[in-house]
Amino acid sequence: MKVGVLGAGTMGAGIAQVASQNGCEVVLVDLNQDMLTKAENNLDKILARLVEKGVVSDDDKINIQGRITYSTDSKDFKGSKIVIEAIVEKLEVKHAVFANLESIVANDCILASNTSSLSIASIGSALKNPSRVIGIHFFNPAPLMPLVEIIPAVQTSQETLTSAKSLIDSWGKVTVLCKDTPGFIVNRVARPFYGEALRIYEEGIADFATIDWAMTELGGFKMGPFTLMDYIGNDVNYAVTESVFAAFYYDPRFKPSFTQRRHSEAGFLGRKSGRGYFDYAEGVIKPEPTKDEVVGKQILDRILVMLINEAFDAVFMQVASAEDVDKAMTKGVNYPKGLLVWAEEIGLKNVLGQLEALFAEYGEDRYRPNPLLRRMAK
Ligand code: NAI
Numbered sequence: 001m002k003v004g005v006l007g008a009g010t011m012g013a014g015i016a017q018v019a020s021q022n023g024c025e026v027v028l029v030d031l032n033q034d035m036l037t038k039a040e041n042n043l044d045k046i047l048a049r050l051v052e053k054g055v056v057s058d059d060d061k062i063n064i065q066g067r068i069t070y071s072t073d074s075k076d077f078k079g080s081k082i083v084i085e086a087i088v089e090k091l092e093v094k095h096a097v098f099a100n101l102e103s104i105v106a107n108d109c110i111l112a113s114n115t116s117s118l119s120i121a122s123i124g125s126a127l128k129n130p131s132r133v134i135g136i137h138f139f140n141p142a143p144l145m146p147l148v149e150i151i152p153a154v155q156t157s158q159e160t161l162t163s164a165k166s167l168i169d170s171w172g173k174v175t176v177l178c179k180d181t182p183g184f185i186v187n188r189v190a191r192p193f194y195g196e197a198l199r200i201y202e203e204g205i206a207d208f209a210t211i212d213w214a215m216t217e218l219g220g221f222k223m224g225p226f227t228l229m230d231y232i233g234n235d236v237n238y239a240v241t242e243s244v245f246a247a248f249y250y251d252p253r254f255k256p257s258f259t260q261r262r263h264s265e266a267g268f269l270g271r272k273s274g275r276g277y278f279d280y281a282e283g284v285i286k287p288e289p290t291k292d293e294v295v296g297k298q299i300l301d302r303i304l305v306m307l308i309n310e311a312f313d314a315v316f317m318q319v320a321s322a323e324d325v326d327k328a329m330t331k332g333v334n335y336p337k338g339l340l341v342w343a344e345e346i347g348l349k350n351v352l353g354q355l356e357a358l359f360a361e362y363g364e365d366r367y368r369p370n371p372l373l374r375r376m377a378k
Pocket residue numbers: 006007008009010011012029030031032035085086087088089093097114115116117137138139140
């Protein structure tokens with residue numbers, strides 16, 4: 001089967017690798033020859049490491065590389081069953097690109113976008129046959145992260161959905177079905193992990209290290225919110241927050257944080273700039289958390305109930321099934337447990353009680369308990 005991937009950046013290169021590892025013939029296209037060369041060299045290094053580790057054989061390496069063609073010409077997509085687009089996150093550019101793709105491929109070729117923040121409906125509007133558009137949202141790094149969100153737009157046909165989902169399933173990925181709404185599942189439900197942590201810091205309840213300690217040591221999360229934001233990049237994480245906030249018509253639940261904005265403006269972007277919430281310069285010792293279990297538990301509980309409230313909202317608003325919401329958070333961002341299962345464990349009445357207490361104290365819409373949570377707690 002021939003698969004086209006447009007854009008040879010971080011995501012496109014990773015998606016091309018996944019497709020080829022699963023036996024597809026891949027055409028990877030980018031306007032920029034340097035990006036193609038970089039992608040080709042990177043893949044060689046990645047596969048060499050996998051050979052060393054014994055994960056793939058020498059023959060596998062040759063075959064995986066042999067199945068990928070690198071090109072600067074989209075016409076080479078001719079004959080593809082699906083093209084997955086992973087270029088810059090700009091709607092005008094995606095429109096032009098999708099219209100052009102349609103003039104190259106056959107009428108039954110699926111045209112998918114890996115967009116994180118644009119609506120699939122808006123991307124599909126550039127097509128003469130928009131029933132073939134779909135969102136196929138991988139996580140970074142695509143070869144390692146099991147989750148893929150599958151997002152049919154209002155125009156998408158059942159046939160497109162079924163074929164796209166079964167293809168990605170056949171690549172060994174964990175797929176979840178998601179409505180075409182801002183942030184899809186993961187980037188919507190995960191917002192409080194960052195936003196509530198920043199708010200707790202801004203209120204002076206604890207410092208970055210202590211909040212991270214509470215979430216990892218007491219909560220079992222692999223990384224604390226500040227370490228994770230430093231890893232993602234404060235500029236990137238802030239931009240996602242701002243775009244989700246705007247896309248939800250400025251719902252206060254998603255309000256971005258000044259602290260993150262200032263860090264981003266100052267160039268404290270995280271690991272990539274050498275400094276974010278923490279200093280990554282050589283020899284600098286990471287600050288010690290204040291290991292007060294009572295405060296730690298308050299921090300964990302507050303962030304956790306906010307995450308659970310968002311998970312309930314996604315189910316309440318039919319964005320995805322409860323099972324898929326839990327799958328998305330455990331397979332896409334490595335949460336130690338699905339949020340809805342977690343809510344049952346600590347008790348829905350308990351979760352509701354904590355949210356009601358926050359809402360009563362702050363009087364802010366951000367803390368309003370979700371109606372589905374209320375109903376189920378009853
Ligand atoms: P990137 O900046 O690493 O790569 C984009 C590539 O597209 C570049 O190589 C660029 O030369 C190429 N390009 C730009 N315009 C083009 C055009 N008209 N025709 C052909 N190639 C073109 O970007 P990245 O991070 O890989 O993101 C790509 C898409 O994937 C975006 O829509 C983004 O929202 C989405 N995404 C990104 C994730 C991430 O963690 N970086 C995660 C999931 C989705």
